[in-house]
Amino acid sequence: MRAVVLGIVQGLTEFIPISSSAHLAIVPKLLGWEDPGAAYTAVVQIGTELAVLxxxxxxxxxIGSGWVRGVFSKEARRAPxxxxxxxxxxGSLPIVILGLLLQDLIDREFRNLWVIGTTLIVLGLVLGLAEKFGxxxxxxDQLNARDAVLLGxxxxxxxxxxxxRSGATISMGxxxxxxxxxxxxxxxxxxxPAVVGAGVYKLKDIGGDNAYGWGPTVVGTVVSFVVGLAVIHWILKYVSTHSYAPFVAYRVGLGALVLILVGAGVITAGTTVG
Incomplete structure (x- = not known):
């Protein structure tokens, strides 16, 4: 049951700029479940990336075949x-390098709900500013190397x-x-590259007899693939005619709710920051 719920949460939130990793940390807290952890979060995201593939x-x-041809052909290097x-x-290098350097913080301190609630609000406002002033x-076809680095x-x-991930990249775009x-x-x-790489890297940390071992992880990954495939189609159609304003409001509202619930002691924040 937990695996199915979290798989649905992952599939629904991965491609919408509201942070799937935040929801995979918040939802278990609200339901009184054990935190699935950074490894489960990374691996189950493979399902949604398979939907992207x-x-x-x-x-x-x-893109892939064109790049390979360019390795061997000077003429092919003129192609977009x-x-x-x-x-x-x-564009993938920054997250790979920082992911390896900050692994301990990602696994523990960054999953604190004080941090998550705050980033939901702050980056929600950033998305709102990007929507308003972009x-x-x-x-x-106007993408260049400088923009690729900034987006990365x-x-x-x-x-x-x-x-x-999508919210930050879209805001910069x-x-x-x-x-x-x-x-x-x-x-x-x-x-x-980033999501699949992180998921494969974290496979070694999945297992044991806890609630998020191999069985639940596989189920969650499959469910996230199915739900994610539907969400990709919807979000691409949505953004062609609508703004990101509803997601900005949702992020700010959810972030504020999380901070209030943690401050009131209704739910625990998780790991200790610092």
Missing amino acids: LYFWHDIWT EWRMGWFIII RKVKPL VAQAGALVPGVS LFLGYERAVATRYAFLLAI
Whole structure:
């Protein structure tokens, strides 16, 4: 039952800029369940990334095969797929490097609900500012190396639950002037190496007799794949005609609620910060 619920939570929240990792920390607290931990959170996200691989298989194949051709052919390096392949590679480096350097903080201190509630509010406001002041005119073919690095740095902020990988990347994309749908689409593609890599790396920490061992992890991953596939289709259609304002309000409201509940002692914050 827990695995199914958390799989649904992961699938619903991964592609919406409200932070899936925050919800995987908050929901168990509200239901009186044990914290699934950073390893479970990382591995179950593989399910939603498999949904991305399936949904964007044509884009991924085009970029991947174009990049490989460029390794061996000077002429192929003139193609946009060669550049896009490199942009995804260099954009993935910040989260990989910081993820390895900050592993202990990610596993413990960053999962504190005081931190999560605060980041939900702060990054929600950042998304609101990006939505309000971003020009939203640049297509994907105007992406350059500088923007790829900046988008990668923004994605690295998602190492802190509550930030939201898609939310941080989309916010940066909007600030840089990219169209809303373009920023969203690129955020999905950029997340693939980081999420799959983190999930595979954390596989070694799954197991034991706790409530989130291999069985629940597999179930949660499968459920997150199914739900995530539906959410990708919905969010890409939604952002083509709607703003991110409802998600900003949700983030701020949820963050405030979490801080109030922790402050009132209704739920515990988790690990001790510092």
